Amino acid sequence: MNGVALGARFSLATNRLQYCGPADAEPLLYRAITEGSGLPEAARALSGFEALMPYLELIAEKHGREVFDRDVVEAYWVGNPLLDAFDRADFLRLLEALVRRGLPRSMARGLADRLPPEPLPHHTFHVAYVGVGNVTGHVPTTLANMEACRPAWAEVVEAAGERLRLRGPTLVLDGGSIAWGPPVERELRYDPRVISDPRPGESVAVHWGWPALKLTADQRAALERYSRRSLDQANAARPAGPGPAPGTPTSRT
Numbered sequence: 001m002n003g004v005a006l007g008a009r010f011s012l013a014t015n016r017l018q019y020c021g022p023a024d025a026e027p028l029l030y031r032a033i034t035e036g037s038g039l040p041e042a043a044r045a046l047s048g049f050e051a052l053m054p055y056l057e058l059i060a061e062k063h064g065r066e067v068f069d070r071d072v073v074e075a076y077w078v079g080n081p082l083l084d085a086f087d088r089a090d091f092l093r094l095l096e097a098l099v100r101r102g103l104p105r106s107m108a109r110g111l112a113d114r115l116p117p118e119p120l121p122h123h124t125f126h127v128a129y130v131g132v133g134n135v136t137g138h139v140p141t142t143l144a145n146m147e148a149c150r151p152a153w154a155e156v157v158e159a160a161g162e163r164l165r166l167r168g169p170t171l172v173l174d175g176g177s178i179a180w181g182p183p184v185e186r187e188l189r190y191d192p193r194v195i196s197d198p199r200p201g202e203s204v205a206v207h208w209g210w211p212a213l214k215l216t217a218d219q220r221a222a223l224e225r226y227s228r229r230s231l232d233q234a235n236a237a238r239p240a241g242p243g244p245a246p247g248t249p250t251s252r253t
Contacts, residue, residue, distance in 0.1 A: 003070035004039045006213070007046050007056075008032045009194065010077045010123075010151060013210035015049075019138045022048040034193040043068055051135040052076075054097035055121045058090060059083070076123055077151050078205065078219050079226025083120045091119040095130075102135045116236040124150045124227040128178060128234035146178070147171045152206045153215065153223045157185060159198045164190050164211055166204065177235045180228070 008029035015021040015029065025045035032042035046068070047053055053067070055076050060067045063082055075082040092115070095108045111130060119125060132149045133139030139149075147170050154168030165187050172181035190211040195204060198211075203220040205213040215223065 001070065002036065002039060003068040003073040004043045004046065005032045005036060006070060007052070007068065007073045007077070008042055009212040010207050011046060011049055011052065013208040013212065017208060019133065020049050020051065020136050021045065050101045051098065051126065051130075054094055054101060055126065057097065058094050058121055062086065062090065076121060078215075079122055079222040083122055083226060086120055088115045088117070088119060091115055091121070094121065098130065098135055102137065103130070104134070107134055114237045116233040118233055120226070120230060120233065122226045122230045125230035125234060128231055129237060143171060143173060143178070148208050150227065151212075151223060153203055153220055153227075154206055156198050156200050156202045156204060158200060162189055162192060164188050164198055164204070166206070176238055178231060180231070
């Protein structure tokens with residue numbers, strides 16, 4: 001799958017919700033997903049997603065790749081070994097790039113002061129550490145929004161019409177940390193042009209209630225592995241005792 005089309009799968013839902021990206025991006029992203037056409041236009045639209053591009057640019061630069069190289073896009077949204085080479089210095093540069101995209105400088109300073117030992121440029125780490133809407137200011141960083149925003153893996157229990165019954169873990173609060181709760185079932189509408197012929201036992205990735213990608217066994221394992229690493233590192237940065245989740249703003253000044 002082309003990297004632009006792969007990125008479009010995860011970005012479409014947030015653009016429909018008007019949380020991020022250009023106002024006219026949705027039809028361009030949908031055409032890239034369903035037809036594999038208009039890829040240059042879709043790439044330009046994705047370049048306007050405020051928090052997305054600094055991560056893709058960082059991963060690409062680190063490995064000498066193009067920004068929309070498939071492996072680069074997969075690393076951010078799903079996870080792969082391209083994420084294994086990053087350190088705190090890399091993430092400090094990323095925070096500066098996010099400031100240029102809208103992250104308040106005061107928030108970036110606080111994040112820089114408590115960087116965990118092994119930050120990684122995965123979307124789940126962004127959600128749990130930087131915060132769901134702290135770059136755009138459009139979405140509050142709550143536990144429910146963290147759960148919606150992370151790329152979640154789930155197993156298909158049943159497919160009926162254009163609805164999927166899925167089973168997978170959700171985020172919960174455990175004392176002062178964010179943890180993985182027991183698997184739960186939920187029913188979501190899906191687009192057959194995006195998720196073709198889903199069958200019980202297969203896995204999909206979900207972003208903001210949108211089944212975005214049918215996962216291979218390797219992708220499912222990678223998404224779970226890098227999501228768990230992301231949450232471990234975000235929790236390592238939490239202050240001792242009860243307090244807001246990593247990246248949760250008290251204000252945007």
